[in-house]
Amino acid sequence: MADIHIEEFYKDAAIALAQLYNAFPRRVNLFVEDIAGPDETDEFGLHSKRHMACFGALLWLAEEGFLRYVDTIRQEALDQAVLTQEAFTRLSSPAPDALVEALRGPETTTPPSLPPSLLEDLSSHIHLVRTALKSRDSARIGHAVRATLFTDDKAPAR
Template sequence: MADLHIEDFYRDTAAILIHLYNRFPRKGAVFVEDIAGDDEPDEFGLHSNRHMACFGTMLWLADEGLLRYESVIGQDAVDQAVLTAECFNRLSTQHPEGEAAGGSGLIREAALAVNRIRQCMANGTSTELSETVHRFLFDPPTRL
């Protein structure tokens, strides 16, 4: 059986990174509901496990140096969030298979890490998305 919470983590990570990349370098709030969908707190005011996992993903990405934020809005958002320079650079870098392909600018553009993540989010399976995001997070390209 698949670890669904890990697949959710990779999906949330992809959505958060793309959201921030699309508005880079502007800072702004990233709301959990925009990433993981609507959530109604229970009668005690507690959010669902899914909501809290997405919020935890945002905090983890910051702890790992991929995004910065100035404050949190309850457990609903990170405010004034922006990609770090390191993360922006990694998202804007071609994967080795894209470099080997050479070719036109369109081929090189498709090989950018951010576009590979976008492609998997739009058309890939959850396994393909998980593998792509895992490679981005844990197997960054080597520097020259």
């Protein structure tokens, strides 16, 4: 089992990438609370460790070339965030068949008579990320995010 903060990073990254993919090519504000849940600041106005970890994950995605943004809104959000071309291409591309089979849950069945274009959509990285998020299974989410972010063949450039 991975450390809890790594599992939370994978979940935060998956949610952020899915939100940005759903809005692409529009620029949107990416709010930490929409990803990590509500947060109460302490008596000094500081956010929780969980909130700051999510904010850090968003900044890391930007630093590693997966998204761009215009500015931060305090430590609450990224202003006018959008996927980079490389990230959009990666999320849209088909995942290897072995990965699709490995991440396929018991609730997922693919009728053999589907058109090739639909089969390709169902095997895309974004579909794997969305399916993993719906399953709420930390291991599946982690596997889908690692396969999307850390595969060498089309990883975003810095």
